[in-house]
Amino acid sequence: MPERTTPQFPDVWEIASAVPGWLTEAQAELLWQTALACPGAPMVVEIGSHEGRSTIMLAAAAASSGGRVVAIDPFVEGRLFGGSKTRDSFEKNLAEAGLSESVDLLAEYSTRARPSWVRPIDYLYIDGKHDYWTLSDDLKWADHLPDGAPVLIHDCFSSIGVTLGILAHVLPSRRLTYERRVGSLALFRVTPPTMAARRRILAELPWWLRNVAVKVMLRLRMRRTAAAVFGHRDAFDPY
The missing domain is CATH 1.10.287 (Helix Hairpins)
Known part of the structure; x- marks a missing residue:
């Protein structure tokens, strides 16, 4: 087999940035670096894909070591989300990036998919519905992660529902530690938190x-x- 080569961030971002979305370059680099740092061939779960800007970043990083992404998005109809047209754009953008074979699309609500999910995962990215109840449920996907694995949450400390979910479930958690953020993209890790980590949330x-x-x-x-x-x-x- 030919040896896999790791693409460079600027090259992948040039492709991803042409896709409509709210992920900034600095946030994309955080997704990229944490995905590259996963050992082995990582299984990445992405909740909320829209037209695929973040999916391209995650899939390119994961595929460089034989990993793949499960993209979970129900593609809800309506003016705000776009429904089937957004799904068509998502699939087209992945194909043009050459990453279709590295992504499994699960066109379903994350809250409906989670109870029957049994596979271990290595990386969790949450950018789904931003209400308290959905975020609270999406955090349960972290039960499938090993110690040390990253959990990244977009619109953290900028959305009321997401932030309330973090305060209710992560602040008292004995398993998730808050590390840092880039804009509203926050990085947590599966590891017992210290008091300093809890104070970082409050800060x-x-x-x-x-x-x-x-x-x-x-x-x-x-x-x-x-x-x-x-x-x-x-x-x-x-x-």
């Missing part, structure tokens, strides 16, 4: 409250005020 609350205030201002069409008070000049929510 993010001012940033979370800032983001909630920005969201309120954007919905009230107070974009100039959000820029003046918080330095948020984007038309989109903090991510």
